Amino acid sequence: MVSKLSRSRFSGVLASFVGLVILAVLPGFVDPYSLRIVTGVLMWAGLACAWNIVGGYAGYISFGHSAFFGIGAYVTGILMQRDLGIPFLATLPLGILVAVGVAAAIGGPTMRLRGAYFAIATWAFAEMLMQVAIILDITGGTAGLSLPAYLNEFFFYYTMLVVALLAYLGTWYLLERTRFGFRLKALRDHEPAAEAMGIHTTLVKVQAFALSAGITSLFGSIYAYWVTFIDPRSVMGPEITDQMVVMVLLGGLGTVWGPALGATVLWLINRYIWSELGDTTIYLPILGLIIAMIVLFLPNGLISLLPGGRRGGGLMGRLLRKL
Amino acid sequence: MHADTARQTISRSPLVLEGLVKNFGGVTAVAGVDLEVASREVVGVIGPNGSGKSTLFNLIAGMLPMDEGRVWLDGKEVTGQPAWRIARAGLARTFQIPSLFDNISVHDNLMAAAVESGDWKRAPHRAKETMEMLEISHVADNLASELSGGQQKLLEFGRVCMRDPSVILLDEATAGVHPNIRRIMLEAIRRVRDSGATFLVIEHDMEMVREICDRIVVMDAGQVVAEGSFDEIADNIEVQKAYLGRQV
Numbered sequence: 001m002v003s004k005l006s007r008s009r010f011s012g013v014l015a016s017f018v019g020l021v022i023l024a025v026l027p028g029f030v031d032p033y034s035l036r037i038v039t040g041v042l043m044w045a046g047l048a049c050a051w052n053i054v055g056g057y058a059g060y061i062s063f064g065h066s067a068f069f070g071i072g073a074y075v076t077g078i079l080m081q082r083d084l085g086i087p088f089l090a091t092l093p094l095g096i097l098v099a100v101g102v103a104a105a106i107g108g109p110t111m112r113l114r115g116a117y118f119a120i121a122t123w124a125f126a127e128m129l130m131q132v133a134i135i136l137d138i139t140g141g142t143a144g145l146s147l148p149a150y151l152n153e154f155f156f157y158y159t160m161l162v163v164a165l166l167a168y169l170g171t172w173y174l175l176e177r178t179r180f181g182f183r184l185k186a187l188r189d190h191e192p193a194a195e196a197m198g199i200h201t202t203l204v205k206v207q208a209f210a211l212s213a214g215i216t217s218l219f220g221s222i223y224a225y226w227v228t229f230i231d232p233r234s235v236m237g238p239e240i241t242d243q244m245v246v247m248v249l250l251g252g253l254g255t256v257w258g259p260a261l262g263a264t265v266l267w268l269i270n271r272y273i274w275s276e277l278g279d280t281t282i283y284l285p286i287l288g289l290i291i292a293m294i295v296l297f298l299p300n301g302l303i304s305l306l307p308g309g310r311r312g313g314g315l316m317g318r319l320l321r322k323l
Numbered sequence: 324m325h326a327d328t329a330r331q332t333i334s335r336s337p338l339v340l341e342g343l344v345k346n347f348g349g350v351t352a353v354a355g356v357d358l359e360v361a362s363r364e365v366v367g368v369i370g371p372n373g374s375g376k377s378t379l380f381n382l383i384a385g386m387l388p389m390d391e392g393r394v395w396l397d398g399k400e401v402t403g404q405p406a407w408r409i410a411r412a413g414l415a416r417t418f419q420i421p422s423l424f425d426n427i428s429v430h431d432n433l434m435a436a437a438v439e440s441g442d443w444k445r446a447p448h449r450a451k452e453t454m455e456m457l458e459i460s461h462v463a464d465n466l467a468s469e470l471s472g473g474q475q476k477l478l479e480f481g482r483v484c485m486r487d488p489s490v491i492l493l494d495e496a497t498a499g500v501h502p503n504i505r506r507i508m509l510e511a512i513r514r515v516r517d518s519g520a521t522f523l524v525i526e527h528d529m530e531m532v533r534e535i536c537d538r539i540v541v542m543d544a545g546q547v548v549a550e551g552s553f554d555e556i557a558d559n560i561e562v563q564k565a566y567l568g569r570q571v
């Protein structure tokens with residue numbers, strides 16, 4: 001038993017090491033197009049990780065995460081305009097700050113209530129924010145906003161890689177190794193019992209939501225600089241949230257590495273459809289189909305198929321019941 | 324105001340209830356309950372179904388807002404405070420309906436119970452001790468949802484132990500469990516009591532009541548209708564009225 005456990009742990013460490021080495025040297029071996037796809041995988045893996053903190057660990061479904069992605073993108077986009085000229089790296093903490101503040105403001109009142117209120121409130125907020133971005137001058141409205149171009153795919157690849165790795169290692173540590181993680185899982189599984197243990201559940205939920213929002217914003221910032229042009233639809237559209245949700249469900253809700261797996265698979269499908277059809281309209285029905293299949297046949301996600309993956313457990317069912 | 328100060332200085336009992344009232348629409352579930360529990364005392368609360376026992380617990384624990392009344396914990400008033408604050412003030416409870424953290428392991432349930440109480444560094448060690456005491460070490464890595472009904476009851480109690488509380492409320496901690504598990508639970512309750520905790524326990528099992536309770540409080544229709552030792556209660560007329568036509 002013990003040796004089996006340490007052996008699986010050893011193979012896990014070995015696999016991570018090999019994976020890291022491959023990721024580190026990858027840009028030297030692939031063409032720019034493929035590199036962009038992998039950069040996208042890294043970004044979506046990070047976004048799925050962020051959504052999973054609230055959805056998988058706190059058990060609250062957010063349908064408004066696109067708002068935080070957009071906040072990061074616009075904060076960076078606006079601050080980097082020529083008249084302000086703030087350097088890219090300096091815009092990142094500001095985006096995080098705004099996202100965290102907004103998350104606390106929405107989460108405070110809505111996370112005391114049942115999950116459905118939170119789901120609706122986050123959705124409504126994201127819709128509203130997109131409309132605001134459309135009518136404001138500072139965002140460029142529907143005409144969008146161009147950022148200073150920095151055409152260095154290596155830079156964006158490594159930035160996404162480092163930030164995604166930090167997001168995963170940080171959440172792994174925080175959620176699986178500290179009291180904060182126990183607080184979250186406790187309130188996810190049984191809120192009154194968590195309170196009976198002395199856990200200030202509302203505070204912990206809002207902390208988780210704010211953390212998740214901050215990470216999401218960070219990727220929005222990097223994305224904006226990467227693609228050099230943003231408009232309300234492309235950085236605040238509901239498809240962004242949809243994709244985060246499906247990636248997490250596909251990979252494994254409430255697991256540390258599941259979201260990375262789900263993001264990789266789904267983003268590769270997305271890019272394949274794009275390259276084959278030159279269009280992704282068919283992608284949305286595919287997302288819907290995948291959700292139905294997971295709920296029916298794979299409630300613990302792809303990660304449960306891997307050796308050492310999580311056993312059954314009714315996380316998905318509990319999440320749905322909570323609505 | 325005057326009387327309050329008097330109350331606080333006179334009684335440093337672990338748990339003091341004064342005039343608790345709770346209405347659900349037209350139904351008065353708890354209709355003016357006064358109670359004082361002394362240190363290391365085990366007080367049994369019995370009464371027919373629907374007599375307001377669980378509601379009383381929810382009021383004490385701050386899980387339901389009360390309409391009237393006051394609660395003191397270790398001489399400190401906790402009336403109207405949120406449940407998590409009352410828990411941190413030293414109250415622990417179990418629930419009538421199993422309320423474990425289903426998607427995490429037995430070991431992690433115990434860890435999660437200790438996040439706000441005591442020395443976190445010692446929590447793994449205490450979890451191990453608690454599992455040994457309750458004889459659930461062999462299922463440490465199982466998800467809580469995979470446990471048998473009896474093991475779930477033990478784990479509920481284990482979480483209480485991890486909190487190292489001064490007052491413990493048990494809502495039918497042994498209802499429907501195997502005699503073996505009941506024995507484990509009984510011994511564990513005695514041990515925790517001996518280490519300084521005070522208990523208020525709702526029990527339907529009269530054997531259990533006789534074995535662990537120092538004093539018994541009988542509730543009917545939201546009120547305390549009798550109070551005394553097991554033998555006094557056993558031949559009390561009010562109690563028989565309350566249970567008339569029901570199985571004790």
Ligand SMILES: Nc1ncnc2c1ncn2[C@@H]1O[C@H](COP(=O)(O)OP(=O)(O)OP(=O)(O)O)[C@@H](O)[C@H]1O
Pocket residue numbers: 347350351352370371372373374375376377378379419
């Ligand atoms: N949340 C609620 N809403 C409305 N009525 C309630 C609620 N909780 C309890 N009641 C009512 O209050 C009364 C007391 O219920 P309570 O659960 O406290 O009784 P009990 O003594 O614990 O019974 P049992 O032995 O069956 O557990 C009952 O009439 C019950 O229907």
Ligand SMILES: [Mg+2]
Pocket residue numbers: 376377378419
């Ligand atoms: Mg009850």
